[in-house]
Amino acid sequence: MALENTLKSLEPKDPGTTADSSGKLQRIIVVGGGAGGLELVTRLGEALGRSSRAKIELIEKSRTHLWKPLLHEVAAGSMDVSRHEVDYLSHAYWHGFGYRFGEMVGLDRSQHLVHLAASHDEEGRLITPERSIGYDTLVIAIGSVSNDFGTPGVSKYAICIDTPEQAQRFNRRLINACLLAHTQTEPVRPGQLHVAIIGAGATGTELSAELHRTVRGVVAFGLDKIDPDKDIKITLIEAADRIVPMLPRRLSDSTARLLGELGVEILTGARVTEVRADGVQLAGGQFVPSELVVWSAGVRGPAVLKDLDELETSAASQLVVRSTLQTTRDDDIFAMGDCAYFVPDGATQPIPPRAQAAHQQASYLTKLIRRRLAGKPTEPFRYRDFGSLVSLGEFSTIGSLMGFVAGKGMLVEGYIARMMYRSLYKMHEMALHGPLKMTLDTATRFLTRRTEPHVKLH
Numbered sequence: 381m382a383l384e385n386t387l388k389s390l391e392p393k394d395p396g397t398t399a400d401s402s403g404k405l406q407r408i409i410v411v412g413g414g415a416g417g418l419e420l421v422t423r424l425g426e427a428l429g430r431s432s433r434a435k436i437e438l439i440e441k442s443r444t445h446l447w448k449p450l451l452h453e454v455a456a457g458s459m460d461v462s463r464h465e466v467d468y469l470s471h472a473y474w475h476g477f478g479y480r481f482g483e484m485v486g487l488d489r490s491q492h493l494v495h496l497a498a499s500h501d502e503e504g505r506l507i508t509p510e511r512s513i514g515y516d517t518l519v520i521a522i523g524s525v526s527n528d529f530g531t532p533g534v535s536k537y538a539i540c541i542d543t544p545e546q547a548q549r550f551n552r553r554l555i556n557a558c559l560l561a562h563t564q565t566e567p568v569r570p571g572q573l574h575v576a577i578i579g580a581g582a583t584g585t586e587l588s589a590e591l592h593r594t595v596r597g598v599v600a601f602g603l604d605k606i607d608p609d610k611d612i613k614i615t616l617i618e619a620a621d622r623i624v625p626m627l628p629r630r631l632s633d634s635t636a637r638l639l640g641e642l643g644v645e646i647l648t649g650a651r652v653t654e655v656r657a658d659g660v661q662l663a664g665g666q667f668v669p670s671e672l673v674v675w676s677a678g679v680r681g682p683a684v685l686k687d688l689d690e691l692e693t694s695a696a697s698q699l700v701v702r703s704t705l706q707t708t709r710d711d712d713i714f715a716m717g718d719c720a721y722f723v724p725d726g727a728t729q730p731i732p733p734r735a736q737a738a739h740q741q742a743s744y745l746t747k748l749i750r751r752r753l754a755g756k757p758t759e760p761f762r763y764r765d766f767g768s769l770v771s772l773g774e775f776s777t778i779g780s781l782m783g784f785v786a787g788k789g790m791l792v793e794g795y796i797a798r799m800m801y802r803s804l805y806k807m808h809e810m811a812l813h814g815p816l817k818m819t820l821d822t823a824t825r826f827l828t829r830r831t832e833p834h835v836k837l838h
């Protein structure tokens with residue numbers, strides 16, 4: 381037996397393994413298991429972790445994953461989260477990577493260590509102690525948070541839709557407001573059932589259409605003291621001169637027309653100066669009475685990036701990366717998705733914070749990390765903009781697709797746009813689960829939607 385082991389140790393190493401001279405496997409750590417990070421760690425786990433060619437680990441502060449572009453549906457109450465969320469622990473087990481529950485709060489580049497905070501349960505009991513995890517290659521994929529640009533009252537009175545918990549909190553507040561309006565003895569106050577959505581990018585615009593439908597759905601379940609046409613109002617507030625400014629003007633106009641027909645009030649060229657308990661104050665003096673306020677007017681990098689062992693950050697606290705997605709000051713640290721700031725050669729703007737960018741970067745980094753470990757040269761990352769699509773729930777989907785007709789953009793609406801919009805989520809599910817599970821999950825959800833109420837009432 382001893383002879384067998386000795387002979388084994390003399391055998392040439394599998395060219396695919398990534399052990400260093402001391403025989404220790406390379407440790408690749410991905411922090412953040414969102415739209416981009418979870419795809420990356422799943423692919424690396426399948427390619428390298430499962431066959432023990434490298435040690436792949438995910439550090440993530442949540443226990444389950446929900447694809448972020450679904451959050452407006454959670455906020456509006458039209459989605460059952462449990463049908464879409466992915467459990468990190470079991471997903472890691474099936475895909476060859478390790479899941480380390482915890483929040484990154486610091487970094488020591490010289491020691492190659494990621495510091496994690498201690499975590500506690502609702503009653504203050506310790507779940508995981510403070511600890512540090514070593515890495516050889518580190519990928520930071522912790523997404524973004526809403527940027528309130530220091531506007532007074534936002535953190536106190538408005539809700540941002542950055543996490544499933546925030547989206548669910550908004551939905552509970554909305555249902556509770558409807559229950560109160562139905563049971564109180566006095567008439568419904570002005571603003572009591574008004575929702576002001578600040579920021580008419582894709583998130584705010586999609587939320588306004590989805591809310592229009594679901595609030596009426598809730599009221600239809602017997603809250604007959606509320607008159608939807610008189611008591612409920614949704615106002616979309618945008619500082620630019622048009623809504624969904626990333627779409628061509630023609631599509632912004634059709635979106636505005638459609639929302640107008642639904643009764644959504646649109647205020648463009650409107651800068652918010654303060655959010656109060658009873659509504660939103662605009663520059664120029666106009667006040668929008670509203671007891672339910674959503675802030676969706678721009679994003680920035682999470683606070684932890686601001687001082688992450690002197691890695692370079694942008695004005696919006698994202699990590700500045702080169703064309704290989706390596707951070708500018710450390711070759712062993714990569715950043716991807718919303719938390720990365722990358723301006724491609726010849727471009728004037730950074731790659732936008734979108735799921736399609738995170739998806740493309742996950743595919744790119746899977747290849748790059750494998751080639752890098754094998755000592756092969758790497759190509760730079762090239763972003764391909766496939767266009768933007770905005771879902772107005774059951775009413776329509778509108779958008780522009782890039783590069784389909786002789787390299788030019790194509791405007792799409794209706795059924796085709798809706799299919800294209802859904803395909804981005806299908807691609808994400810496919811990257812995580814493969815084609816069979818993705819198809820089965822889609823079919824199950826399709827069938828259960830036929831038999832369940834379309835709005836959540838709790």
Ligand SMILES: Cc1cc2nc3c(=O)[nH]c(=O)nc-3n(C[C@H](O)[C@H](O)[C@H](O)COP(=O)(O)OP(=O)(O)OC[C@H]3O[C@@H](n4cnc5c(N)ncnc54)[C@H](O)[C@@H]3O)c2cc1C
Pocket residue numbers: 411412413414415416417439440441442445447448449450451452482483484485521522523524541542582583682684716717718719733734735736737738769804
């Ligand atoms: C309502 C809504 C609708 C959207 N619609 C679209 C759309 O239609 N099309 C599109 O392309 N994009 C859309 N987006 C944008 C898209 O969701 C993001 O661009 C995308 O999710 C970014 O992916 P990511 O992997 O960088 O970050 P995320 O998906 O946000 O994932 C970040 C992960 O990191 C974890 N994390 C954060 N901090 C830490 C920490 N310190 N330690 C450990 N873990 C941490 C988080 O828990 C999370 O799991 C939408 C966004 C929203 C909010």
